[in-house]
Amino acid sequence: MIDLQHVSVAYEDIYALRDVCLSIEKGEFAFLVGASGAGKSTLIRLLYHGQLPTSGKVIVAGQRVNELRPRDVPYFRRKMGIVFQDFGLLPDKTVFENVAFALRVIGSSRRDIRRQAPAVLEMVGLDGRCDALPSQLSGGEQQRVAIARALVNNPPLLLADEPTGNLDPETSKGIIDLLHHINLRGTTVLVATHDQIVVDCFRRRVIELDKGHLVRDEEGGAYFNADIQPSVPA
Amino acid sequence: MPISSLAFLLEEAAKNIRRHSLMSFAALGTVAMSLAVFGGALYGIYRVNQIVSAQPRQLEILAFMRVKTPRSETLTVMQQIQKLPLVKSVNLVTREQAWAHFVAEDRLNKTNLTTAFTGNPLPDRLDIQVKNPHELGAVADQLRNQTLFPQIKSVMDDHRLLKILLAGVGLLRVVGGLLAFLLFCATTFIIHNTLRLTLAARRREIRIMQLVGATSWFIRLPLVLEGTFHGLAGGVIAGVIVLIAANSISNLMSQFQSKLSLVSVSTGNPIFIVLLLAVVGALIGMGASLFSIRRFLARA
Numbered sequence: 453m454i455d456l457q458h459v460s461v462a463y464e465d466i467y468a469l470r471d472v473c474l475s476i477e478k479g480e481f482a483f484l485v486g487a488s489g490a491g492k493s494t495l496i497r498l499l500y501h502g503q504l505p506t507s508g509k510v511i512v513a514g515q516r517v518n519e520l521r522p523r524d525v526p527y528f529r530r531k532m533g534i535v536f537q538d539f540g541l542l543p544d545k546t547v548f549e550n551v552a553f554a555l556r557v558i559g560s561s562r563r564d565i566r567r568q569a570p571a572v573l574e575m576v577g578l579d580g581r582c583d584a585l586p587s588q589l590s591g592g593e594q595q596r597v598a599i600a601r602a603l604v605n606n607p608p609l610l611l612a613d614e615p616t617g618n619l620d621p622e623t624s625k626g627i628i629d630l631l632h633h634i635n636l637r638g639t640t641v642l643v644a645t646h647d648q649i650v651v652d653c654f655r656r657r658v659i660e661l662d663k664g665h666l667v668r669d670e671e672g673g674a675y676f677n678a679d680i681q682p683s684v685p686a
Numbered sequence: 687m688p689i690s691s692l693a694f695l696l697e698e699a700a701k702n703i704r705r706h707s708l709m710s711f712a713a714l715g716t717v718a719m720s721l722a723v724f725g726g727a728l729y730g731i732y733r734v735n736q737i738v739s740a741q742p743r744q745l746e747i748l749a750f751m752r753v754k755t756p757r758s759e760t761l762t763v764m765q766q767i768q769k770l771p772l773v774k775s776v777n778l779v780t781r782e783q784a785w786a787h788f789v790a791e792d793r794l795n796k797t798n799l800t801t802a803f804t805g806n807p808l809p810d811r812l813d814i815q816v817k818n819p820h821e822l823g824a825v826a827d828q829l830r831n832q833t834l835f836p837q838i839k840s841v842m843d844d845h846r847l848l849k850i851l852l853a854g855v856g857l858l859r860v861v862g863g864l865l866a867f868l869l870f871c872a873t874t875f876i877i878h879n880t881l882r883l884t885l886a887a888r889r890r891e892i893r894i895m896q897l898v899g900a901t902s903w904f905i906r907l908p909l910v911l912e913g914t915f916h917g918l919a920g921g922v923i924a925g926v927i928v929l930i931a932a933n934s935i936s937n938l939m940s941q942f943q944s945k946l947s948l949v950s951v952s953t954g955n956p957i958f959i960v961l962l963l964a965v966v967g968a969l970i971g972m973g974a975s976l977f978s979i980r981r982f983l984a985r986a
């Protein structure tokens with residue numbers, strides 16, 4: 453599903469990513485961890501053609517991302533859902549409209565919208581709050597709406613950049629739980645986070661970046677490397 | 687494109703127009719004013735040209751032969767004139783025709799002028815049309831040359847009005863063209879600016895659209911529709927302003943109608959000017975919005 457081969461990204465003189473090789477199979481669930489500035493967001497942006505690598509190959513869902521023509525980018529992005537720390541909801545639209553918006557702007561028919569939007573809202577547990585405005589929801593609920601919007605088109609891949617960054621630990625667990633549940637239905641999920649609690653709680657594949665280098669790729673890992681525990685854990 | 691998509695695009699455009707109604711109002715006013723001046727200049731040129739062409743006498747030179755000139759010689763002169771490079775056509779009005787016309791007019795107007803004459807005192811006359819109104823004077827001067835045309839007694843080329851009108855057209859062209867260009871820039875700038883506000887307000891929406899895979903046309907179309915609408919509406923308002931202005935000027939001018947021997951001082955074709963300005967406005971609106979969206983998306 454995701455394949456990075458010797459990928460580097462440079463901003464002028466500093467490297468955000470340096471010679472990263474990484475492969476994530478279809479149906480996997482992985483955490484992308486690392487301190488702030490380690491290059492997590494940069495790596496996520498590469499995956500949805502939000503940014504191009506300085507060198508190396510990026511392959512996502514069978515597509516060589518570097519070689520996409522601009523007019524193919526929209527169709528490429530329909531193969532994935534993307535979630536951010538700020539939920540990115542439209543404040544003047546209801547929960548239902550926010551989710552339906554993602555379908556409307558890719559030209560889905562009203563019938564598809566009526567079928568898919570309620571189903572995905574039910575899956576994230578918000579089927580009772582369709583008519584609420586984002587301002588009437590808690591942070592966790594808003595992130596659920598954002599996840600529903602990302603998934604309403606049934607994409608095979610879900611990318612999340614710090615999805616729990618604005619949430620308290622309890623709510624964060626709920627969100628990661630939901631992402632797990634989504635993964636169990638077959639969606640490949642990659643979560644960039646520096647939230648130690650959720651990573652340690654769920655013990656899935658952990659990919660660690662440090663100053664742009666891939667330093668660890670471990671199945672069932674914890675946030676910190678078990679071998680080299682830092683002297684003062686957060 | 688499915689109906690639901692079309693509905694979505696129109697809905698979004700309408701929503702933007704409503705949401706920024708105050709800004710839209712200001713933009714609309716300025717666009718309308720610009721287009722009105724542009725349209726006014728165009729319309730003025732059109733009308734003056736119409737007036738010029740509605741005055742055949744003004745575009746003709748009348749050459750009166752000496753009374754005793756035989757018809758055969760008149761015909762020779764006619765051919766000579768016809769060969770002049772600046773002349774379009776020459777028409778012979780025989781003294782008999784002229785007399786008959788005179789008599790008929792006299793009867794019609796009950797002026798009883800013809801009874802004073804025992805015979806026909808009128809000479810043969812050549813009505814000369816020139817190729818270019820600007821060359822009227824030059825041709826008349828050639829005809830006045832007695833060594834070339836000894837048989838011509840007098841030449842009438844009363845083209846003072848024509849001169850004024852032609853100068854008017856020239857002025858309108860220059861001033862109108864200049865104004866139109868300036869206002870075209872202003873209109874483009876205003877629509878661009880309005881859309882920039884819309885774009886800023888919709889930054890979040892556009893970002894989401896890009897992330898979920900909306901095609902660039904799906905993102906652009908509502909905005910292009912918004913810009914086009916402003917241009918179109920501005921054009922229609924401008925058209926109405928021009929028509930009202932043209933009407934009052936026409937009313938004013940109709941007081942001089944007899945002096946100018948205008949055939950008609952109608953307002954031309956009112957739908958035409960409104961339509962023209964609407965189309966020009968819509969095109970400017972579309973162009974300006976495409977331009978500003980391209981710039982915005984390039985930065986996004």
Ligand SMILES: Nc1ncnc2c1ncn2[C@@H]1O[C@H](COP(=O)(O)OP(=O)(O)O)[C@@H](O)[C@H]1O
Pocket residue numbers: 463466467468486487488489490491492493494495
């Ligand atoms: N647009 C940019 N211009 C310059 N440097 C950037 C830009 N984006 C990120 N960086 C740098 O790249 C590095 C990685 O950033 P980022 O991918 O955001 O890390 P993370 O998401 O892990 O916090 C940081 O040193 C950051 O300062």
Ligand SMILES: [Mg+2]
Pocket residue numbers: 492493494613614
């Ligand atoms: Mg980040």
